[in-house]
Amino acid sequence: MLHILSEDPDGLAGIDQEKMRAVTVGRMKIIKPYRDKMENNYPWCIAAVPGKAWAKKVFPDLQINRAVEALWDAILKASRADGPDPVREWARHNDDLAKRCDYLNRLGLAALEYKSSNGTDLRVGLLPNVDFMGGGESDLKGHYYNPNIPSEEIFTSPRAGDADGIVYATKPLSYQGQLIENFSVRFEKGKAVEVKAEKNQALLEKMVSMDEGACMLGECALIAYDSPINNLGILFYNTLFDENASCHLALGRGFGNCVRGYEDMTNEQIKEYGINDSMIHVDFMIGSKDLSITGVTAKGERVAIFKDGNWAF
Numbered sequence: 001m002l003h004i005l006s007e008d009p010d011g012l013a014g015i016d017q018e019k020m021r022a023v024t025v026g027r028m029k030i031i032k033p034y035r036d037k038m039e040n041n042y043p044w045c046i047a048a049v050p051g052k053a054w055a056k057k058v059f060p061d062l063q064i065n066r067a068v069e070a071l072w073d074a075i076l077k078a079s080r081a082d083g084p085d086p087v088r089e090w091a092r093h094n095d096d097l098a099k100r101c102d103y104l105n106r107l108g109l110a111a112l113e114y115k116s117s118n119g120t121d122l123r124v125g126l127l128p129n130v131d132f133m134g135g136g137e138s139d140l141k142g143h144y145y146n147p148n149i150p151s152e153e154i155f156t157s158p159r160a161g162d163a164d165g166i167v168y169a170t171k172p173l174s175y176q177g178q179l180i181e182n183f184s185v186r187f188e189k190g191k192a193v194e195v196k197a198e199k200n201q202a203l204l205e206k207m208v209s210m211d212e213g214a215c216m217l218g219e220c221a222l223i224a225y226d227s228p229i230n231n232l233g234i235l236f237y238n239t240l241f242d243e244n245a246s247c248h249l250a251l252g253r254g255f256g257n258c259v260r261g262y263e264d265m266t267n268e269q270i271k272e273y274g275i276n277d278s279m280i281h282v283d284f285m286i287g288s289k290d291l292s293i294t295g296v297t298a299k300g301e302r303v304a305i306f307k308d309g310n311w312a313f
Helices: 017-039 052-058 065-077 086-107 202-205 265-271
Strands: 001-006 044-047 109-117 120-125 154-158 163-168 173-175 178-188 191-199 215-221 248-252 279-283 291-295 304-305
Touching: 017 202, 086 154, 086 291, 173 202, 173 265, 173 279, 178 202, 191 202, 215 304
Parallel strands: 001 044
Antiparallel strands: 109 120, 109 291, 120 163, 154 215, 163 178, 173 178, 178 191, 215 248, 248 279, 291 304
16 A cells, blocks of 8 residues: 655644544544554555645745755655665665664663753653564565655654653654644653643644543654755655654554564554554654663663764664
């Protein structure tokens, strides 16, 4: 299944947020049961093509046709599809991500600690027997595929209800056709208890109250600050691209397939194990040039995972 994105970042600016929330809640009650049954049962991929409104938002100083052309160029570069042999490049990239996942999974991490000079100071608890994943993966029938293009991340789902501290976003969040800018989220006992934003704070507050799991973390994603997307120096105003520029977190639903043996578990058992469940999964970017991430093992050992925004190994 292919999902093609081409959104106008300002397409729903000014909409009644309460109505939008009601629509989203109503729609997701119908969609979520289908999504739960479909998950990991087939190969899928999310990719994007330029639209005129999107291109003009990214390149406001260019005429529309030139803006679309420039966005095509940026998409191909961000997707590692601008070289002479993109298939070979993706094979190499997937191999690199797989090796990093193997290293992280051997550490037996019980927590991640995030610190940055912008004020980020956050501890997130991890679950045993829950893997870090990245790049290509296989569905339940054994089909190998890349679910996101582009993709620079190595990710895992943390323990639901186990996060304390504050984290500051480093890029705007495009959510429901509007931009949430310069915001922070403070966690206590795993839940977002305070959110602040210079722009669209009310929308951010609606987001974290969508359902019981919307205020808890479902993903921790690790991406080098020195990434192809970040090095383009472009804000895409699109989560698929901006989330792959540097480290991010996600509020809402976690990934059941990170749990070892998930194929023999029901969705309810995965939730009981500690993977967050929600109707939303919203990524927001936290990577910075001086971000440090320290892993704490189950034995209490401390391991450098990120230093100065990039991999420490």
